[in-house]
Amino acid sequence: MTTFTGACTALAISLLLIILLYIAWQGIGSLNLHFLLESPRPVGEGGGIGNAIVGSLVLLMLSSAFGMPIGIAVGIYLSEFGKGRLASLVRFVVDTLTGIPSIVTGVFVYAIIVVPFKHFSALAGGIALAMIMIPIVARTTEEMIKLVPQNLREGALALGAPQWRVTLGIVLPAAASGIATGVMLAVARVSGETAPLLFTAFGSRFFNYYLDQPIASLTVEIYNYAISPYDEWHAQAWAATLVLMSLILAINIVVRFFTRRKF
Amino acid sequence: MENSANMGRHDKLKFVGWWWHTLSPTGNAGDAIFRGLMSCAAFLVLLIVGGMIVALGVKSLPAIQQFGFNFLISREWNPVKTQFGALPFVYGTVVSSAIALLIAVPLSLGIAVFLVEQAPRFLARPITFLVELLAAIPSVVYGLWGIFVLAPFLRVHVEPPLGRWFGWLPLFQGSITGIGLFTGGIIMAIMVTPIITAVVRDVLAAVPNSQREAALALGATRWETTRVVLVNGVPGIAGAVMLGLGRALGETMAVTMVIGNRPQISASLFEPSYTIASVIANEFTEATQDIYLSALVELGLILFLVTFVVNGFARLLVWNVTRRSGTSS
Numbered sequence: 208m209t210t211f212t213g214a215c216t217a218l219a220i221s222l223l224l225i226i227l228l229y230i231a232w233q234g235i236g237s238l239n240l241h242f243l244l245e246s247p248r249p250v251g252e253g254g255g256i257g258n259a260i261v262g263s264l265v266l267l268m269l270s271s272a273f274g275m276p277i278g279i280a281v282g283i284y285l286s287e288f289g290k291g292r293l294a295s296l297v298r299f300v301v302d303t304l305t306g307i308p309s310i311v312t313g314v315f316v317y318a319i320i321v322v323p324f325k326h327f328s329a330l331a332g333g334i335a336l337a338m339i340m341i342p343i344v345a346r347t348t349e350e351m352i353k354l355v356p357q358n359l360r361e362g363a364l365a366l367g368a369p370q371w372r373v374t375l376g377i378v379l380p381a382a383a384s385g386i387a388t389g390v391m392l393a394v395a396r397v398s399g400e401t402a403p404l405l406f407t408a409f410g411s412r413f414f415n416y417y418l419d420q421p422i423a424s425l426t427v428e429i430y431n432y433a434i435s436p437y438d439e440w441h442a443q444a445w446a447a448t449l450v451l452m453s454l455i456l457a458i459n460i461v462v463r464f465f466t467r468r469k470f
Numbered sequence: 471m472e473n474s475a476n477m478g479r480h481d482k483l484k485f486v487g488w489w490w491h492t493l494s495p496t497g498n499a500g501d502a503i504f505r506g507l508m509s510c511a512a513f514l515v516l517l518i519v520g521g522m523i524v525a526l527g528v529k530s531l532p533a534i535q536q537f538g539f540n541f542l543i544s545r546e547w548n549p550v551k552t553q554f555g556a557l558p559f560v561y562g563t564v565v566s567s568a569i570a571l572l573i574a575v576p577l578s579l580g581i582a583v584f585l586v587e588q589a590p591r592f593l594a595r596p597i598t599f600l601v602e603l604l605a606a607i608p609s610v611v612y613g614l615w616g617i618f619v620l621a622p623f624l625r626v627h628v629e630p631p632l633g634r635w636f637g638w639l640p641l642f643q644g645s646i647t648g649i650g651l652f653t654g655g656i657i658m659a660i661m662v663t664p665i666i667t668a669v670v671r672d673v674l675a676a677v678p679n680s681q682r683e684a685a686l687a688l689g690a691t692r693w694e695t696t697r698v699v700l701v702n703g704v705p706g707i708a709g710a711v712m713l714g715l716g717r718a719l720g721e722t723m724a725v726t727m728v729i730g731n732r733p734q735i736s737a738s739l740f741e742p743s744y745t746i747a748s749v750i751a752n753e754f755t756e757a758t759q760d761i762y763l764s765a766l767v768e769l770g771l772i773l774f775l776v777t778f779v780v781n782g783f784a785r786l787l788v789w790n791v792t793r794r795s796g797t798s799s
Contacts, residue, residue, distance in 0.1 A: 208693045209588055215580025216589075216597060219667075222660060223604050226615055233618075280511030288505060297512045299785065300519050306713065306781035307774060308720020310747045311522070314754070314770040318525045338518060345515070371504035399608025402722040402747070406754050426610045430723060433614045441618070448611050459606050463599055 227452070234449025237442045243450070247412045247428075250437045256447045258414045262329070262423035263398060263451075266408060269333025269418070270397055274340030275390055281341065282348020282386075287374055289349070304342040312338050313403035321407060329415070329422035332408025336400060340393045347389025351382040388462045395458040399451065401426035425451045522774060530768035532761055541768065547733040547749075549757070554765040556772070558733040562651065562743035566725060567718040569655025569739070570662055575711055577659070578666035579700075585667075586674040587696050598671070605664035613727030616657045621648035621728055624656070629740055644738035647730075652739040654729035658721050662714040669713055673706030673791050674699060709787030716780040720773060722747040746773050 241255055248254030285298055316335040321327055355378050363373040379386075401424075404410075409421040410431065425447055432444035493502040493509075533541065537554060544555025581601060585594045625648030636642040677699045685695040700707070730742020731752060746769050757763040 208696070209584075212580040212584035212588060215577050216584045216601075218577065219581055219604060219663060220597065220600050223600055223607075225619075226607060226611075229615065229619060230611070277511050277514060280508050281515055284508040284512040288508060294512075297515060299782070300516055302785045303778055303781045304515065304519060306716045306720075306777055306784075307522075308722065308747055308777055310720065310722040310750050311526075311770050311774045311777075314750060314767060315522045315525055317754070318529050318767070319521065341515065341518075369498040370501045371498075372500070374504070395606060399606075399610070401608065401610040402751055405751055409755075426608060426723075429614060430610050430727070433610075433617055433727060444614055448614055451608065452611065455606055455608070456603070459603060 227456075230445065230448050230452055233442070233445035235446075237446035238449060242443070242446060246414055250439055254443075256425065256428055256443070256450070258411065259423040259425045259428040259447065260450065261414060262408070262411070263425045265329055265416075265418075265422060266332050266336060266404070266424055267394060267398055269329065270336035270340055271390070271394060272337075273334060274337035274393065274397075275344060277337070278341045278344025278390075278393070279348050279386060281345035282352065283374060283379075285345065285349040286352040287370075287378075301342045301345050304338075305346070308402070309335075309339055309400055310402040310405075313405060313407055316403065317406045324419070326419075327407065327409035327421040329408055329418045329420065332404050332422065332424070333418075335403040335407045336397045339400060339403065340397050343393040343396060344386075344389055347392070348382070348386050351385030351389065352378055354385065355381045384465065388466055391458050391462050395455045395462075399426060399455060401430050405430075526767055526771040526774060530764055530771050533764035533768045536761060537765070541765070542772075545735055549753070549759075549762050552759065552761055554762070556746070556765075556769060558735050559744050559746045559749050559769065560772075561735045562654075562729065563719055563745040563747070565739070566651055566654045566658060566729065566743065566745060567715060569652065570658035570718045571711065571715060573656065573659035574663045574666055574714060578663050578670055578710070578714075579707070581663070581667045582670035582674055583696055583700070585671055587692075587699065601664050601667055603664075604660070605668070609661070609721065609723040610727075612657055612661055612724035616653065616724055616728040620657060621653050624648050624653055633740070640737035641739050644736065644740045646740050647742070649728060649730045649742055650738075650740050651729060651743045654725045654743070654745070655739075657724050657728055658718045661721060661724060662717050665717055666710045666714040669710035669788060670703070670707055673703045673710060673788070676706070676791055677702045703791065705787050706791035709784045709791070712780055712784035712787065716777045716784060719780065720747055720777050721745075722751050726751050746770075 241253065243255060243260065244257040245253070245255035246258040247256070281297070281301065285294060285301070288294065289298065312335050316331050316338070320331040320334060324331075359377055359381060360373055363377045364370075368376070404424050404427050408424055408427070410427040411421045411423045413423075415422045429444050429447050429451065432440040432447070435441070490502060493505050533554065537544070541554060541556050542560065543557055544553070545557040546553040546555045547558060548554075585598055585601075589597065625646055629642075629646045629648065629652065632642045633646060681698055681702055682695050685698040690698065725745055726748040729745060729748060731744050731748055732742040733744045733749070734741065736743070750766050750770055750773075754763075754766055757766055
């Protein structure tokens with residue numbers, strides 16, 4: 208039986224290594240400074256993913272701006288006031304929100320933001336990503352705040368601090384590093400999302416700094432290049448993937464490093 | 471008159487007082503504001519999910535009115551003739567998810583048993599991290615890898631032997647292209663394996679050690695002990711499988727890139743197919759008529775409701791197990 212379980216584990220890990228190494232091998236060839244800085248050009252003329260990198264960063268900042276405070280607030284609500292039927296409903300909804308297909312989130316944001324404003328926008332993309340971030344951040348915040356020892360709270364309350372100062376001044380700082388890792392993992396997760404961006408941020412072949420205009424992203428660019436019939440664009444898709452995977456792996460490894468030191 | 475006006479004001483004050491007291495039992499204004507703000511955020515989450523149901527429902531209303539229940543049982547999807555039947559997509563979604571689970575469930579059980587029951591600690595921790603990294607790879611990257619590595623590999627090395635040995639089954643007949651249900655199912659299997667593994671690992675770790683000790687004390691072998699542990703964890707494992715199912719049903723990019731995107735129902739797994747999520751991703755921005763868009767939103771609504779139920783059920787199963795033993799999930 209150990210043979211079977213060992214084989215399963217070996218299969219999973221070798222798949223991971225094959226995928227990562229293949230990305231590195233295919234991607235490294237087209238990777239250079241021009242590729243990272245320029246915007247796309249027609250087939251045969253090179254071009255790069257500079258606008259997509261900027262676009263992805265803009266989308267990540269937007270989604271963090273919405274998703275982080277709301278997610279942390281929901282986490283505080285669940286851990287500090289989370290008793291009773293309403294709270295368990297919130298907890299249940301947050302958990303199921305994690306499992307809602309991201310493409311459905313895209314359709315929803317299209318209906319409530321893109322349709323009224325009449326065009327695709329970076330803002331809509333950011334909000335769609337934020338909706339994916341919120342449940343992840345909320346659940347980690349809740350778990351991390353629960354790890355803060357009760358007597359820390361009691362000590363602060365005994366000194367006469369009101370509840371809100373205890374939470375904001377004592378509990379949150381104590382849980383901060385845990386919450387930070389949760390936020391980083393949420394950012395890593397969201398940076399790989401494609402489906403919710405297809406009809407919210409839509410994509411663009413130019414540098415764009417206006418939030419009410421369509422904006423490019425690494426993932427949508429990879430998708431469009433991958434399904435195109437051109438070898439040159441396939442090579443660029445691999446190089447863009449290498450950039451994206453480097454970001455995601457870096458976040459995961461840093462988080463791993465920090466949590467390991469802490470526990 | 472004056473008296474009743476006073477009463478009204480008094481009642482209003484009483485209500486404000488009650489509300490204030492619920493927000494802040496300590497009577498501190500900062501507490502009330504803080505609690506109010508946090509509750510607003512929590513309420514916003516409820517609003518998002520409620521809003522999703524309402525917005526998707528309203529947008530899909532024209533399609534629901536026009537096609538009714540036929541939408542689900544018609545196999546004709548022809549936007550040009552405004553014929554919209556979802557059956558091919560439902561079929562593609564269900565069959566590709568089934569393939570994914572058939573492969574991913576035994577694989578995940580094997581990995582989880584290895585990590586919890588067999589591997590030494592110094593090995594279990596890095597392996598856990600590596601398996602979790604599989605879940606960190608974005609869907610679109612799996613899709614890219616699927617198009618250029620997995621599909622050609624299956625076309626050359628896996629599908630021909632399957633056709634040769636099991637060709638008497640309709641499942642493995644038909645032309646071999648490497649793009650189709652089979653490839654879609656396999657790429658999904660790779661993607662849901664880390665998710666199922668993570669939950670099964672928690673579930674197995676939550677099985678009390680006394681169970682293992684009791685089995686060993688009765689003279690059970692290691693395999694028999696593991697079986698006791700697995701039987702103990704059945705509800706949680708069922709929950710894990712359902713979580714994986716929820717993820718597989720809604721999986722979009724990777725599947726869209728390798729499944730072939732043809733709305734047909736074919737007995738062969740090698741034939742191209744289409745899933746609900748893929749058709750939304752592909753055709754949403756092309757839908758020019760209102761009724762076309764409405765039909766696509768209705769597909770989204772169906773996907774939303776199905777995954778909501780599957781996930782809710784899964785969470786209940788997993789919660790029951792991990793909460794009972796007091797470990798965090």
